[in-house]
Amino acid sequence: MFLITAVMGPTAAMAQGPGSLKRVPVPQPSNLGQYVRDETALKVLGKALFWDMQAGSDGRTACASCHFHAGADHRAQNQLSNLSGGLTANAVLSASQFPFHVLSDPNSNRSTVIRDSAAVVGSAGVFRRLLTAILPGNPAEAGYDLADTPAFSMGGINTRQVTPRNTPTIINAVFNVRNFWDGRASDIFTGATPFGASDTGLHVLNASSGTPVAEAVRMSNASLASQAVGPALSAKEMSYEGRVWAQMGKKMLSLRPLALQTVALDDSVLGTYAIDSGRGLQPDTYLTLVAAAFVPAYWASDQLVDASGVSLGRSGTPSEATEFTVAQYNFGLFWGLAIQAYEATLVSDDSRVDQFFDGNTAALTAVEQQGMRVFQGRGADCTNCHTGPELTLASFGGLAQNGGGGGRGGRGPDRGFFRTGVRPISDDIGLGALDDFGIPLSRAVTVNGAPTASAQGVFKTPGLRNVEFTGPYQHNGGQATLEQVIDFYSRGGDFPGDGNLGPGIENHNLNAGDRAAIVAFLKALSDDRVRYERAPFDHPELCVPVGQQQSDSTTLVLDTSDPRFVLSAADRWAGLPAVGKGGNPAPLQTFDELLRGIGADGSRTHSLQESCSIF
Numbered sequence: 001m002f003l004i005t006a007v008m009g010p011t012a013a014m015a016q017g018p019g020s021l022k023r024v025p026v027p028q029p030s031n032l033g034q035y036v037r038d039e040t041a042l043k044v045l046g047k048a049l050f051w052d053m054q055a056g057s058d059g060r061t062a063c064a065s066c067h068f069h070a071g072a073d074h075r076a077q078n079q080l081s082n083l084s085g086g087l088t089a090n091a092v093l094s095a096s097q098f099p100f101h102v103l104s105d106p107n108s109n110r111s112t113v114i115r116d117s118a119a120v121v122g123s124a125g126v127f128r129r130l131l132t133a134i135l136p137g138n139p140a141e142a143g144y145d146l147a148d149t150p151a152f153s154m155g156g157i158n159t160r161q162v163t164p165r166n167t168p169t170i171i172n173a174v175f176n177v178r179n180f181w182d183g184r185a186s187d188i189f190t191g192a193t194p195f196g197a198s199d200t201g202l203h204v205l206n207a208s209s210g211t212p213v214a215e216a217v218r219m220s221n222a223s224l225a226s227q228a229v230g231p232a233l234s235a236k237e238m239s240y241e242g243r244v245w246a247q248m249g250k251k252m253l254s255l256r257p258l259a260l261q262t263v264a265l266d267d268s269v270l271g272t273y274a275i276d277s278g279r280g281l282q283p284d285t286y287l288t289l290v291a292a293a294f295v296p297a298y299w300a301s302d303q304l305v306d307a308s309g310v311s312l313g314r315s316g317t318p319s320e321a322t323e324f325t326v327a328q329y330n331f332g333l334f335w336g337l338a339i340q341a342y343e344a345t346l347v348s349d350d351s352r353v354d355q356f357f358d359g360n361t362a363a364l365t366a367v368e369q370q371g372m373r374v375f376q377g378r379g380a381d382c383t384n385c386h387t388g389p390e391l392t393l394a395s396f397g398g399l400a401q402n403g404g405g406g407g408r409g410g411r412g413p414d415r416g417f418f419r420t421g422v423r424p425i426s427d428d429i430g431l432g433a434l435d436d437f438g439i440p441l442s443r444a445v446t447v448n449g450a451p452t453a454s455a456q457g458v459f460k461t462p463g464l465r466n467v468e469f470t471g472p473y474q475h476n477g478g479q480a481t482l483e484q485v486i487d488f489y490s491r492g493g494d495f496p497g498d499g500n501l502g503p504g505i506e507n508h509n510l511n512a513g514d515r516a517a518i519v520a521f522l523k524a525l526s527d528d529r530v531r532y533e534r535a536p537f538d539h540p541e542l543c544v545p546v547g548q549q550q551s552d553s554t555t556l557v558l559d560t561s562d563p564r565f566v567l568s569a570a571d572r573w574a575g576l577p578a579v580g581k582g583g584n585p586a587p588l589q590t591f592d593e594l595l596r597g598i599g600a601d602g603s604r605t606h607s608l609q610e611s612c613s614i615f
Contacts (some may be wrong), residue, residue, distance in 0.1 A: 017376060018389050020354040020357040021354055026174055029219050030220045036295065043269055045334070046340065046343070047270055048286075050342055051539055055117070057129070057140075058240075059140035059260075066237070071173070071346065071605050072469070075544065075546050076092060078124045078159050078610060079093065079477075080093075080119050081119070083151050084117050090398055092551065095596055098472070101113070121476065122167065123162065124161070124547075125234070125236045127160055127161070129143055129146060129240040130143050130241045131143045131239075136250055141251065145567035157568070163236060169463075170343050170448075172348060174344040174346070175397070176395055177396055179227040180230070182459065183417060185224075186226045188222065189217060189340075192332040194227060204333050205309055205329050210303075222337075228339035229335060243395055246331065253286050255285060256286075257283060259280040262278075264581075266581050267538055267578070268580070269342070271581075298330050298333065299326065302315040302325070306324070307322055320608070348466055351527045353521075371516075371517035374518055375518050381503075381504030382518075385502075385504065392464075394461050395416065398415050413448060414444045418459065419459075419488075420463060420503050421496055421500045422488075423504055424457075424498070424542055428457070431455030431460075442455030465526070466525065467482065467532045468525075468593075482519045486518050489505070491508075533579050539578070543573050543613075543614045546573065548572065573614075573615055575611055589606050
């Protein structure tokens with residue numbers, strides 16, 4: 001294979017490769033001008049909101065808390081849900097625990113199982129708490145602890161809850177037609193929920209006539225906005241139970257943007273707003289940023305409404321917890337569109353693979369070209385799912401390649417969604433689930449009338465750019481290295497029964513050279529701007545919880561800093577310093593390096609060894 005590639009040369013290899021992402025236009029949301037008057041201001045607002053720890057109900061959890069590392073999450077403690085195999089809450093992951101499914105013959109998925117765990121590596125979110133009040137001007141909301149399950153507690157003391165699936169990267173997510181592993185973030189944004197056409201509610205108030213009037217939001221090509229509104233109100237990820245958009249708006253619009261965090265003066269988006277030798281941005285409140293970005297009809301009214309958007313027939317400042325301004329009520333719209341605008345800038349299109357297809361024939365080594373040929377060829381069948389410059393059929397580029405069929409086939413209405421045998425279908429039915437309105441997530445079911453069972457166990461194909469840094473892998477996070485991933489696909493998945501394998505998932509029995517070459521090709525998909533967090537991948541300071549404190553192997557340390565919360569364990573925190581457009585001198589750490597302690601000496605960025613300067 002190596003000799004053939006060397007003889008064929010770069011021209012033949014280029015003809016068989018994915019192509020450059022630079023040539024793929026970034027999808028644009030429809031009718032944005034109806035709501036937005038300044039797209040530059042919208043991106044400023046979006047980046048601030050995405051990284052702001054004040055957004056969480058606890059005043060300490062941002063979107064970025066789960067997407068800080070190449071758009072994903074590589075923390076290693078208290079990252080497990082669906083515990084099994086002797087694992088406990090607040091467990092510390094180690095390299096020896098991966099992969100989660102180990103066979104006596106790693107080349108045969110029907111050989112004797114040596115070890116198996118149904119646990120999932122997700123992302124730590126918030127403690128389980130019930131919201132009692134919003135405190136304008138205070139990033140921490142009022143509430144109280146609720147007793148949690150053994151998965152997120154130990155000896156009656158709670159840990160932070162963990163999401164039920166591995167965190168996908170938000171870099172290049174703008175190219176996905178739908179987002180989340182199960183596709184529930186629809187390409188149609190409604191202003192409040194992820195669920196698109198299933199959500200027929202009137203979620204936004206338009207006060208252009210003087211009196212606030214409820215109206216529907218229907219924006220296509222907007223799955224990033226649909227995705228953004230999911231975690232914000234999730235009682236596992238960012239919110240205390242019971243929080244609604246108007247309440248979140250009442251808090252956030254009263255706060256200084258990024259007030260807890262430092263921002264580099266040369267931040268590629270926020271630098272001109274950064275406070276020199278201080279924390280936060282110069283605008284007094286988020287309302288100032290909203291006013292700069294959005295059409296006045298959606299924020300400028302002084303009319304008051306209740307939590308359902310019904311006018312109270314008077315104007316002024318809300319004096320009761322149940323009273324809201326139009327701007328507060330519309331916060332879901334602002335949040336979704338602003339974060340979408342920011343995330344749409346996170347396009348990594350300058351990897352060495354892109355450079356190769358842009359004409360730099362020396363950008364890829366012979367081994368990397370060999371890996372690309374195996375990846376593209378029938379010997380591995382990778383392009384059944386990972387196709388085009390986006391490297392996923394679930395993209396808008398995949399939409400253009402749409403064929404017949406659906407469900408298990410990964411084309412038709414559910415293009416880009418496949419069964420790959422990562423876990424038994426019964427563990428997680430993925431696309432086979434219903435949304436919050438009782439409608440099947442699968443469009444093959446809702447549009448074509450396909451059997452519901454055909455969508456069960458089906459998951460979205462992720463893109464592969466920067467995959468070197470986005471471990472652990474698969475929707476359950478059960479593999480720690482790219483080598484483990486390639487072994488998995490070479491043997492044709494781990495759970496082949498019950499129709500659990502889509503097209504191309506079969507025993508390919510790749511030799512060691514081909515496996516190593518594919519891994520080399522996948523690493524060549526890393527963009528150095530991501531590797532070193534250079535613009536547009538620079539960011540404000542962030543502190544992330546990296547597990548709970550323990551006094552011994554079975555006892556959590558109770559957090560006594562806040563008397564309102566009597567069941568919460570004390571956090572361990574790691575600090576990520578602010579970085580400007582020039583990036584870091586050291587590259588990002590991989591998940592495997594984190595598990596093995598490589599990079600703790602400062603040779604890697606995000607080794608999670610730096611202390612938090614905020615708390």
